[in-house]
Amino acid sequence: MQPLASVNEFVIRFANVNGTGSASANNLFAKAVFRMGVPVSPKNIFPSNIQGLPTWYEVRVSERGYLGRRGGVDMVVAMNPQSFAQDLACLEPGGYLLYDSTKPLDPRYRRDDVQFIGIPCTEICRREFADPRQRLLLKNMVYIGALAALLDLEFAVLRDLVGEQFKGKEKLIAANIHALELGYQYAAEHYACPLELRVARADAVGDRILMEGNDALALGCIYGGATVAAWYPITPSTSVIDAFEKYAKRLRIDPGTGDHLYAIVQAEDELAAIGVAIGAGWNGARGFTATSGPGLSLMSEFLGLAYFAEVPVVLIDVQRAGPSTGMPTRTQQSDLFAAAYASHGDTKHVLLLPASPTECFEFGALAFDLADRLQTPVIVLSDLDLGMNDHVCDPLTWEDGREYDRGKVLSAADLDALKERFGRYLDVDGDGIPYRTYPGTHPEKGAFFTRGTSRDEYAVYTEDGEAYVRNMERLLRKFETAKSLVPKPEFRPARQETREGVIFFGTSTPAALEALDLLAAEGHHFDALRIRAFPFTAEVEAFLEAHERIYVIEQNRDGQLRKMLIIECEVDPKKLKSVRHYDGMPITARNIAGQIRALKGATVTPLRRKKTG
Amino acid sequence: MTYIRPNFRHPALPRNELGYTRRDYEGALSTLCAGCGHDSVSGAIIQACFELAIPPHRVGKLSGIGCSSKTPTYFLGRSHGFNTVHGRMPSVATGAALANRELVYIGVSGDGDTASIGLGQFAHVIRRNLDMLYIVENNGCYGLTKGQDSATADVGSASKKGVPNPYPPIDLCAMALDLGATFVARSFSGDKRQLVPLIKAGIAHRGFAFIDVISPCVTFNNTPQSTKSYDYVREHLASTGTLDFVPVRQEITADYEAGYTEEVTLHDGSVIHLYKEPDLDVHDRHAALRAIREHKEAGRILTGLLYVDPDSADLHEVLQTVKTPLRDLTAKELCPGSRALDAINASKR
DSSP states (O other), X not given: OOOOOXXXXXXXXXXXXXXXXXXXXXXXHHHHHHHTXXXXXXXXXXOSSSSSSEXXXXXXXXXXXXXXXXXXXXXXXXXXXXXXXXXXXXXXXXXXXXXXXXXXXXXXXXXXXXXXXXXXXXXXXXXXXXXXXXXXXXXXXXXXXXHHHHHTXXXXXXXXXXXXXXXXXXHHHHHHHHHHHHHHHHHHHHSOSSOSEEOOOOSOOTTOEEEEHHHHHHHHHHHTTOOEEEEOOOTTTHHHHHHHHHHHXXXXXXXXXXXXXOEEEEOSXXXXXXXXXXXXXXXXXXXXXXXXXXXXXXXXHHHXXXXXXXXXXXXXXXXXXXSTTOBTTSOOOOOHHHHHTOSSSSOXXXXXXXXXXXXXXXXXXXXXXXXXXXXXXXXXXXXXHHHHSEEEEOOOOOOTTOOOOOOSBOOHHHHHHOOSOOOTTOOSSSSSOOOBOOTTSOXXXXXXXXXXXXXXXXXXXXOOHHHHHHHHHHHHHHHHHHHTTSOOOEEEOOSSOOXXXXXXXXXXXXXXXXXXXXXXHTTOOOEEEEOOEESOOHHHHHHHHXXXXXXXXXXXXXXXXXXXXXXXXXXXXGGEEEEEOOSSSOOBHHHHHHHHHHXXXXXXXXXXXXXXX | OOSOOOOOOXXXXXXXXXXXXXXXXXXXXXXXXXXXXXXXHHHHHHHHHHHHTOOTTSEEEEEOSSHHHHXXXXXXXXXXXXXXXXXXXXXXXXHHHHHOTTSEEEEEEEHHHHHTTTHHHHHHHHHHTOSEEXXXXXXXXXXXXXXXXXXXXXXXXXXXXXXXXXXXXXXXXXXXXXXXXXXXXXEETTOHHHHHHHHHHHHHSSSEEEEEEEOOOTTTSOXXXXXXXXXXXXXXXXXXXXXXXXXXXXXXXXXXXXXXXXXXXXXXXXXXXXXXXXXXXXXXXXXXXXXXXXXXXXXXXXXXXXXXXXXXXXHHHHHTBOSSOGGGOOXXXXXXXXXXXXXXXXXXX
């Protein structure tokens, strides 16, 4: 069996025990490849646990820029005896397995088609370092050092990264670099370095950055003028608030007094968290909360109130695998229904569907403008893959001088100039969006009672059915208006004219685009539409209209996006084929291409051209 | 009976120092049952705000769901109100108060809204010491759903249905004291002489002020077997003593009775005059808890100011929020701009 050979195109997986400091070492590897100008896509595959269980870190290295999961693993760094058998089994034929050779390899674990590389990480650390904690942590740096030799990473890049990570802590820098060197030397002395599988400096990154979606969303909230954050801890959304606090402490402090231009409330539960955000929105501040599936369920009643009483609020849902507690540390796109139609009665909510950290930042800020303009909840649907993994993405940009759109708010002067009676729920402009006033604006005019019960155009309680229906119809008009304000979908035409299309959103994007390339190489061409918001805009309707068969790619069991398209756009269900993946791991290009091939094969349409790839 | 309130204002109506009459603090006509205790509480809130000369539009009125939670419509018609969801008023009040620290916040809730569905939020708004007045209109039953026992109903107390309540009651004042509330009082809707100064002091208090007002339900829980009926409460009332509230702006004049035994200076400089037994210490949390328990064991309902800590740090102080209301900050103050973003981009390469 020939060992796998590839420069700058491979998948490496690190298998570790969680709580042993492997995360920062593995991150160092990904960042080093990125610094060498080669795009990377790392995925944390971690347990719902603090210490002692298996955790993996899978890095796809792709100079061609394919940043979804590919499927399959070319090299494993197998540092966890618990998962060794599984880690060995996942390797492609010809793959490499790096293991800690302090103890001899268990003879049960053999594969003739795999290259075994033994590095005595534990022994090296035992020999070189006295402190037991340091021995444990630096073991990770030893294998990173060995990888530098094996995969031809530039040692200077690693040294710089360690220096940046432990800035000001010279002793730590020295110890970490020493550990890297020990690993490097051992590998260089005992194996033919570099391997056929390796990294070479390239120029494929440009000015792009490596960032987590949750980090970017938090920055979007900072730039978008959020002042009140209320939350209840839940994986995988916790780091949104952590990052919001980190940036607020840096960027939102009054230089004169040290006072905070923000407030963060860790609430008693998710019900209270969104209650706080709604209270802030009612009173004219920009409030938000971040949560995941179980929290979204708890927030449903309040979402109905904010929808019906027309209070702006932003909710960030970093989706994880449901239902119920589900798989709390695995990814899914399965909250579409729960978010779009949250709460009892007739409700619909605006959804924003980012696909990259850059979009997390943009949509994070935009959400507040939309919530204020539309006076309604705006839900940003991210997911664990986007939120908690680093992604190569375009740098974040902000146009200086951009003002916030606070929507239709009447000041005291506006109220004085008003000739007619102020009607809080009166559709003056025909767009379904009424005018509001902030509490305490005017001594005599503009006060009203906000309530979840039915009321007339002047906010007076009523049980009159006609007034109720008028209000509900106006809310629908407002939702129509939203179509002109939300981000339009992104269209990518096929290289050849085709009547077949694919639709996807969010983190299915990179794998879907790669799958389209795989299929195009076989002669199958599809127009592609990436949906970026709900309600679906006219462009989505036109795409559905223009194609005979459309594959809807998503990461949930029930094909939620497909069903929403059927319901909302009244499209023939037979036209929409479902491509689904929902095992909690990010969807792969191979999986998508395979499903589409199978679905195509199941149809009677003959192939027009021979397979070329 | 008419549903139209006359606009006529008698020219000789007394005015407060801002020039407003009591009428300027009224709201819509109440739709509660005739004789409901809650209407008396609304009247007391109107009287207190009028006497304190709060600009009538500078109050945020918040409530949950239930008969009590309807009442913010019936007072302060020039202020914004928010009738939220059942048991969740404290969280909405928290967000509202964070958004604009310059308004007065009055939350009105009931015993179902606070002691059952909202018990969790009640506990945590106390812990946050949110600067607000929180009034529970406590009648021991669910009025709007026709008289079920609530969590504050005493064991053996029977409402209109006639079935004695088997479950022990939650004493909201004791709970508030236990959780660290910084102003705790109990009163009776039929005792305006006591309730109005308590509301004034509660509004002036910086931090969380809680008043549990026994407010009988005339329709479902005013029976001879009920311990929340008008007759029962009047017969079993005990008091920590009377009190007067002296606002900071006002010189102390002969209007106030002489002979008070203690004065408490609140954070804004206003003063509470207490006329009480010399051995009662309103600064001793444990003594207050003990007094509540002893009176209860003796079959009495202890009312009046139970505890006050005038110097506590409220949520704004804990969070060190800026003095300008957060809602008034613009992109100029809130948005760090493109240069800061460039630096962040650079750190991600």
